[in-house]
Amino acid sequence: MSKLTVKDVFMNYHSLKGFTKALTDINFSVEEGEFLSIVGPSGCGKTTLLNIIAGLIKPSCGEIFIDNEPLASASSKLGYMFQRDHLFEWSSVWNNITLGIRIQHKSPDLYKDKLTSLLKNYGLMDFVNYYPDELSGGMRQKVALIRTLALNPEVLLLDEPFSALDYQTRLNISDEIFKILKREGKTVIMVTHDISEAISMSNRIVVLSKRPAKIKKIFDITFSESYNSPLKCREDPEFRIYFNSIWKELNY
Template sequence: MEFLHANKTQLLGDDILNKLVVNNIYMNYHSPKSSTKALENISFTVDKGEFLSIVGPSGCGKTTLLNIISGIVKPSSGEIYIDNEKLTSFSSKMGYMFQKDQLFQWLNVWDNVFLSIKIQHKPVGKYKDKITSMLKNYGLWDFIHHYPEELSGGMRQKVALIRTLALEPEFLLLDEPFSSLDYQTRLNISDEIFRIIKKEGKTAIMVTHDISEAISMSNRVVVLSKRPAKLKKIYNIDFEKHHDSPLKSREDPKFRIYFNSIWKELNH
């Protein structure tokens, strides 16, 4: 089992093309009476095609970090780079999948998927074939006229993912995307969504409280400390053999070793 200490990670100065770079991120929240440190000196890179998960104690600032990576929130200091370009606002290269599916109850599946395209005044025809193909390939074509209340929780998450993929982002940011689902559904849909992300060739960064989920889905797991969050370790997830699904990864002999190590790190 391998891990990297945060202070040994060299980011800038190396070739940062085809990478997302999180460089020396600090985040402070200010009020009239006080200042609160949320994030402190966080740096790491994400290679194209990688699946990276971020775990840490509750309230440590994981979602804040994801929002900074997306460009939605500006850090107090530090930079985010995508393909060697500094991020100054939300990038079209980013797709964000939230904790809740955010589907509109009065729109059917087809209209929900196309909503982001229409909001951005993109030509619907340009994306129609791609979206039709995804809906067919991922088991939703027979439900395009159904409304969210007629779908299971797992199906709603797939619709949300396809809507996110509709604008063809390079990077997917996932904020606790399965937290609202029951355990069995969560296992099954995480397996399906993992396969979709890999088949579509996307780079993914996921925030989760679930250590097992992080290990089974990821190439690497970033462990943050309690607030103010610092980067403690980055675990390289290297199973004894390649697995094409998170469910199979959970059966690997090294899975429990990673779990115990990350659990101890979080509680240290």
């Protein structure tokens, strides 16, 4: 059964000068536990589509379904991780990861065991009283991820979550975060410009056309069991074949 379905989504932006078509007839589903990436040319509407899925903006036409129920607004079943970590520099790691809990007027004490477990598992327990400017870029991204996981969303939406990192850190943290998400059993939809990143992390990749964006093709990504992490997947002989195929779709 599909965990999330995007059905007949169109998006037009209106202004005094007319309107701009952003998305055209977008249809796809995401299975429970699947990692799906969305790639496409710059400005084609990838983040707009993610914001529609998140319930942050309403499409001109079409619907989003979660567990076969239509999405009317932002849902607690969805967690959103942005391009930047958006950590509050004046707050400790602990206060940053409990922000969403406190916004919902809940007590962080009710989540203490879960959050402590996440911090220990992902190497941040010794840094709970540190401030963001005392952390590396990769550690900041892990803090942002734990903050997103704190309320236990079932579907995670990632908007180019590693784009602010240098290349080496990006490779390492994408590998770590992939393992975290698999261990937590999350369904993931990620927007990225990085074809290699999408191939190495995803079960499927949706390729969008230039604006107004429509789905050009959906690729199923399969590697042998010995290539069991994003870094390892880049060594698989199939990796280059996937890359070339997706690159051609983006450029024709």
